[in-house]
């Protein structure tokens with residue numbers, strides 16, 4: 001089976017801005033964040049849809065979401081998040097590897113998208129790297 005982009009990220013073949021990891025999951029900053037702190041939590045198991053994951057990976061994935069929320073809540077001083085899954089291509093899934101978007105919602109980031117046109121924006125790698133370091137230390 002051809003490896004997905006996110007499998008390559010999980011295996012370290014493609015760099016990412018890590019947030020946290022567990023035995024069965026890995027979390028990293030979205031390269032085109034809708035808002036500051038936008039994180040993707042992915043299973044290490046390469047399944048496209050939630051229903052195709054093992055029970056262990058599926059349960060662990062939610063542990064990953066909560067651990068990411070813990071870190072983001074300290075950094076962004078909020079308990080509120082948008083948690084979103086596009087579960088399959090017809091639902092808007094771009095990368096065929098299950099991933100959960102975790103986005104902190106707070107006055108500071110004003111629920112305002114960082115980029116209005118994702119396709120033409122250039123990722124801010126310096127910002128991503130600095131935030132990644134802070135989140136990993138929490």
Ligand code: AMP
Pocket residue numbers: 005016029030031032033040085086092093094095
């Ligand atoms: P979805 O549309 O639900 O499949 O979300 C895919 C997400 O992956 C989008 O928000 C992209 O910005 C993000 N993305 C694509 N490539 C990368 C990458 N190399 N590193 C981090 N995030 C990525």
